[in-house]
Amino acid sequence: MRMTQEARRALRITLDYTNMTDKALGERGISREELLARKKLAAKAHEALRRDRGKEENFLGWTELPYQSGESVKEILKSAREIRKKFDSFVVLGIGGSALGPMTAFQALCHLHHNELPKAKRKAPRFYVEDNVDPVRMKDLLDVLDLKKTCFNVISKSGATSETLAQLLLITALLKEAGEKPKEHFIFTTDPEKSDLLELSKKLGGVKCFPIPRGVGGRFSELSAVGLLPAAVLGIDIKALLLGAADMDKHCKSGDLFKNPALMGAVLQTIAMGKGKNISVLMPYSDNLRCFADWYAQLWAESLGKNMTLDKRPCHLGQTPVKAVGATDQHSQLQLYTEGPFDKVVTFLSVGNYRKSVPIPDLRTGLLNVDFLGGHSLEELIAAENRATAHALKEAGRLNATVRIPEINAFTLGELFYFFELMTAYAGYLLNVNAYDQPGVEAGKKATFALLGKKGYGQLLKELDGEKPDPGCVI
């Protein structure tokens, strides 16, 4: 995978924050003075990331994923080739960071009805990501799988994720029942040193395992084997994905926020947070990027939603991410966004060239609301709606920014992943929180363990059993 400097530049995504400024929004906008006042803090955040990058102990291994060894990529491509040859279906068993990246790349870069295409057109196994434990969904999935022709990629950093382990137990038993060797149908992606999946691999006779490097947390893992193996199985150019990420890294080398889009994005969002904008809407104008908004939602929410600063002062920080899709949600959320409270920042993901073109025929019906559409194309219509929505929000005094994507391909998707990861990391420094832990989910996990009778949670179970709905509060 080689690309000229020029080709890369033509594919560079950009941040346009015109409609975040006071020039566009008057006093509802952010002034240059406000930005300049953050210049030093931003440079410090940039310097902190530069200093820590790659450090395993800080969970900053993700910064180096674009530069992983050719060997590890080769190994992934080799397995992918074998899987494509041997299996009709490929199922990811994972949840959270183990699911959202693979789903995002699939939706962004594959046919939107991939699983319904005949094999010859599909050219890759059918693809499923099971990121829940709803029994209806699991049964329904089993209805469309031929187990003998299915590969299951079990993804869990710790190897101790209850949802994923429950699925693994089920599939293991079903494979055995079908007379298949589980070992030949499983691939594990997990911590290479300490993980229950490593133990299970042994017990199942040596399941092939791919590593998630120790310093890479779930929500920052898409560019590790977590995302790369499923993508490669689908025939996605994973080298281009990594190259795009590396290009974004380079593009964000500067400590000057006016020259570093990820740093500017983080500064703008944190200024907005300081002004009470507790909602961050990501609004792609593309069905291919629906899932990207879900991926971002995890990254932004889990990284910044914290009750303690790095220096251990209590806080309740975080912006709630919301997915909206254009033009669809103009007919669902736009009314609120233009007239409701001034409580959000909308970030558009705008596509330059859609990879397919659909002209709208001119049928000359004589109807005013119909005929103006003829002669245009769907891509013109959706792009016009995107521009119109940004305009309407601006007119209503609402902060909005646009990330422009020249076209959606593996390279630009790599840029996008890395851009938002960088922006999140910078925002963590700016807010002075640890962007890499998630202590707030422990209480729920423990309560689940207690309810299912796991050893050591007897006291908590008693407490939970004492908690009944108040009959006076049930109608």
Place this chain on the structure above:
Amino acid sequence: MRMTQEARRALRITLDYTNMTDKALGERGISREELLARKKLAAKAHEALRRDRGKEENFLGWTELPYQSGESVKEILKSAREIRKKFDSFVVLGIGGSALGPMTAFQALCHLHHNELPKAKRKAPRFYVEDNVDPVRMKDLLDVLDLKKTCFNVISKSGATSETLAQLLLITALLKEAGEKPKEHFIFTTDPEKSDLLELSKKLGGVKCFPIPRGVGGRFSELSAVGLLPAAVLGIDIKALLLGAADMDKHCKSGDLFKNPALMGAVLQTIAMGKGKNISVLMPYSDNLRCFADWYAQLWAESLGKNMTLDKRPCHLGQTPVKAVGATDQHSQLQLYTEGPFDKVVTFLSVGNYRKSVPIPDLRTGLLNVDFLGGHSLEELIAAENRATAHALKEAGRLNATVRIPEINAFTLGELFYFFELMTAYAGYLLNVNAYDQPGVEAGKKATFALLGKKGYGQLLKELDGEKPDPGCVI
């Protein structure tokens, strides 16, 4: 469709607001005094709805949809039978309220891999709802359709929705190219008196049209032909759907908020809004109800997100709806929900009996994190996670309520639709806003018209052409 009183009662959904109260949350909760202080206002809201219900001029036709004539239901069932016999695929062309209801019923009540099932198992046409104008998505859809065997249900109240009309023009031309008569492949669902679709029906030789009653707005239209025809085509028991809605109507007859769950729901949410909770999370613990959360998001956002009260005082009201899905989003949003700002109310949709069962085998691996799961079932696991999450939120002082659904079927889905519609209508009265208009989307529509050169928008186009990104704000 007959059901005993007892059968209905067993299927009744309930609202449990224990974790909204000060008994559960201390001073972060809502006290009985606060509720009692709203008793009169709530009774007034209830009385206003009772007075206005069914009124076309108030857009309150939706309240009577559960009681629509047997004739109109018969007509829908007749068409549905013909469609099921004649076509392999059924495509809804619509956006917003014309799409979300049909998608919700499909996902709630059909097989989750419906379109991938062989015809004999599916027993209904493959089903698609096209609610966007992304050219990639349209091309990809066309790749999996056999036009000669496809029925297109074009849904638009006004008949003037640009996105839907663009799709209609395209499909009309394609059908003609394929030597098919468009008339035989289209069904229109629209205003029965004034709609461009009525004109187009004539021009196409008389396309069959189903009515959306005049007093029924898009986001309240699911129980009209908008939702009933697609549901009937899928083999969903639409009489049970209507019966469930009627049952909920009856269940909410009281003007006493302590006896009327929809009224209590509205009062609780508006009290929370007054305390700065500007985010409303709907969190179903069921993949079948994912789309229900999107349907709710439109209903709640568009109805209450307003900049003007009924007596014409300026305001900026509205709560931003967020979809989260359990257990999935415990691994994405829960960290923020437990530790972030106290800015949201989480409403769980909890399922009593999942309609399928998946036991988790006990494989005795000797691993602590694995073996406690064996012998349970996926339905136990997901229910335990739901309970654990409610507990964790309560412990963290976060407002949360639970809507309990004994099981997901057509009857309970009817209850759910009507419950949230009622709650939204009550909230409109409580907030003193018009829950049935959406003036805030006009600016965006006009700008789109201008950008596409529609007559009469020349001045606006000039203005838009003058708006360029500030080069200093593009990185």
